[in-house]
Amino acid sequence: MAGRIPLVLLACGSFNPVTHQHMRLFELARDHMHQTGQFQVVGGIVSPVSDVYGKQGLAPARHRVAMARLALRSSDWITVDDWESQQADWTETVVTMRHHYSRILRQYQRNTGTGGAPPPDPRPPDGAAPQLKLLCGADFLDTFKAPGLWRPEHVAEVAGRFGLVCVSRGSLQPDRAVHECDTLSQHRANIFLVREWVRNEISATEVRRALRRGLSVKYLLPDAVIDYIREHGLYTWESEQKNKGGVLRPLELQGAPPETLAD
Amino acid sequence: MEHSDRTKVVLLACGSFNPITNMHLRMFELARDYLEDTGQYRVVRGIISPVGDGYKKKGLIEASHRIEMARLATESSDWIRVDPWEGQLAEWVETAKVIRHHYEELVAAEHCNDEVDTVRVGKKRRHEEREGAPYSNCLRADVPQLKLLCGADVLESFSVPNLWKSEDIAEIVGRFGLVCITRAGSDAWKFVHQSDVLWGHRKNIHVVKEWVTNEISATHVRRALRRGQSVRYLLPDPVVRYVQEHGLYSSESEEKNADVILAPLQKYVKGSS
Numbered sequence: 001m002a003g004r005i006p007l008v009l010l011a012c013g014s015f016n017p018v019t020h021q022h023m024r025l026f027e028l029a030r031d032h033m034h035q036t037g038q039f040q041v042v043g044g045i046v047s048p049v050s051d052v053y054g055k056q057g058l059a060p061a062r063h064r065v066a067m068a069r070l071a072l073r074s075s076d077w078i079t080v081d082d083w084e085s086q087q088a089d090w091t092e093t094v095v096t097m098r099h100h101y102s103r104i105l106r107q108y109q110r111n112t113g114t115g116g117a118p119p120p121d122p123r124p125p126d127g128a129a130p131q132l133k134l135l136c137g138a139d140f141l142d143t144f145k146a147p148g149l150w151r152p153e154h155v156a157e158v159a160g161r162f163g164l165v166c167v168s169r170g171s172l173q174p175d176r177a178v179h180e181c182d183t184l185s186q187h188r189a190n191i192f193l194v195r196e197w198v199r200n201e202i203s204a205t206e207v208r209r210a211l212r213r214g215l216s217v218k219y220l221l222p223d224a225v226i227d228y229i230r231e232h233g234l235y236t237w238e239s240e241q242k243n244k245g246g247v248l249r250p251l252e253l254q255g256a257p258p259e260t261l262a263d
Numbered sequence: 264m265e266h267s268d269r270t271k272v273v274l275l276a277c278g279s280f281n282p283i284t285n286m287h288l289r290m291f292e293l294a295r296d297y298l299e300d301t302g303q304y305r306v307v308r309g310i311i312s313p314v315g316d317g318y319k320k321k322g323l324i325e326a327s328h329r330i331e332m333a334r335l336a337t338e339s340s341d342w343i344r345v346d347p348w349e350g351q352l353a354e355w356v357e358t359a360k361v362i363r364h365h366y367e368e369l370v371a372a373e374h375c376n377d378e379v380d381t382v383r384v385g386k387k388r389r390h391e392e393r394e395g396a397p398y399s400n401c402l403r404a405d406v407p408q409l410k411l412l413c414g415a416d417v418l419e420s421f422s423v424p425n426l427w428k429s430e431d432i433a434e435i436v437g438r439f440g441l442v443c444i445t446r447a448g449s450d451a452w453k454f455v456h457q458s459d460v461l462w463g464h465r466k467n468i469h470v471v472k473e474w475v476t477n478e479i480s481a482t483h484v485r486r487a488l489r490r491g492q493s494v495r496y497l498l499p500d501p502v503v504r505y506v507q508e509h510g511l512y513s514s515e516s517e518e519k520n521a522d523v524i525l526a527p528l529q530k531y532v533k534g535s536s
Binding site for chain 1 (some may be wrong): 285286288289292293295296339340474475476478479480483491492493495496497499500
């Protein structure tokens with residue numbers, strides 16, 4: 001494994017609730033990145049979005065974080081981080097990435113004794129500096145096209161400075177989404193497309209639907225998460241009405257003048 | 264309908280389970296929800312019956328492993344269990360025979376005296392077949408109905424020449440019943456419509472649409488394992504560990520039976536019964 005770049009994969013999302021499919025994304029991405037020969041995946045981070053996101057049916061963050069932790073307690077490389085969920089307002093993806101990257105870099109510098117103020121582009125003598133890439137589904141790439149949703153410099157930072165590992169599913173064509181966005185296309189060398197051949201569309205939306213209707217979701221998510229949902233009475237018809245008719249926070253912010261957007 | 268008025272049902276799934284996946288287990292959950300939702304049924308048990316090595320399917324690993332993996336997979340279930348009877352037989356046996364075996368066990372368990380005498384049952388059944396009489400279930404209310412649980416691929420395999428005996432198909436759908444889990448896009452009913460035998464017993468065929476596409480095929484799982492890729496979250500964790508510990512599913516294991524003809528095809532093409 002000499003010469004490989006240590007890589008951490010970060011997945012942002014609602015995780016409402018976490019399902020086997022979410023965890024599959026990490027497994028698929030890790031296999032793919034290992035098989036390029038360039039990377040050694042050393043960690044995975046699940047970062048549930050904060051309640052302020054305002055998506056319909058979003059269960060309280062403390063539950064979503066707890067469920068993700070239960071789901072991943074048997075994983076030896078993926079952890080759940082609640083930083084994003086604890087922020088006062090919705091956090092842009094690039095901000096979350098910067099936060100985690102600084103953490104990872106500091107940890108790495110402590111480990112390799114290169115502490116102190118980091119130079120702009122650290123290149124220690126032995127081994128490469130760690131990288132952080134955003135792990136996402138193909139549908140996420142389409143958000144880059146939505147007018148005003150992303151600032152061009154943020155797209156460049158997410159795709160260029162960090163990089164994307166995008167797992168496709170169903171009939172979505174992520175390579176087309178890359179092709180149709182100039183900035184993404186420019187950084188396509190840093191965008192890794194992973195094909196999931198098994199059509200496995202266990203979406204959290206379907207899981208919530210089944211739960212509302214009193215149907216079984218066993219084998220779609222870990223038993224411990226199902227037990228938690230039952231104990232706390234999550235995902236009912238009432239809970240699905242939460243935030244109904246509201247505007248997603250990022251879209252709300254989109255209407256605001258650029259200088260008020262936190263960085 | 265009152266819970267006690269419902270017909271008790273046991274679901275039986277036959278197959279390679281090579282290996283068992285979360286999709287197999289989901290089939291049981293979907294079938295139970297569907298049947299209970301009709302208000303007419305109460306599903307009391309699920310049985311997984313892995314096929315014996317005599318089936319000679321390409322890539323089929325030893326029954327002992329497949330049975331054990333299914334057992335590990337169902338440890339967390341309070342209603343689904345594995346039955347090793349079929350898997351432990353030296354020769355392959357028809358699905359209809361497996362169903363009959365399990366039905367006889369259900370009858371014996373309920374102490375249904377009419378049919379415990381298997382000699383009389385055998386004679387009675389052969390007589391019925393000769394006379395062309397319709398099959399009769401044991402009419403005692405406490406014996407559950409036994410239904411074959413399968414995917415649309417099994418239903419469609421009924422039309423593959425020499426794979427099934429036509430009288431077996433008739434018995435399975437007529438005497439017992441089928442619960443068939445299909446993908447949202449597939450048209451199992453069209454297939455039923457196109458077969459007179461199936462159409463005749465359509466009241467006994469339940470088609471359950473699986474809205475959440477979940478095509479975790481065992482073939483795909485074996486391919487991933489050969490290539491050193493993760494299958495975590497496609498199968499239950501204890502099964503993933505078992506596969507790793509025993510080094511199952513390699514290129515070598517996939518070549519097993521490569522030159523051999525599938526047992527049912529061997530049997531029927533030769534003309535023996």
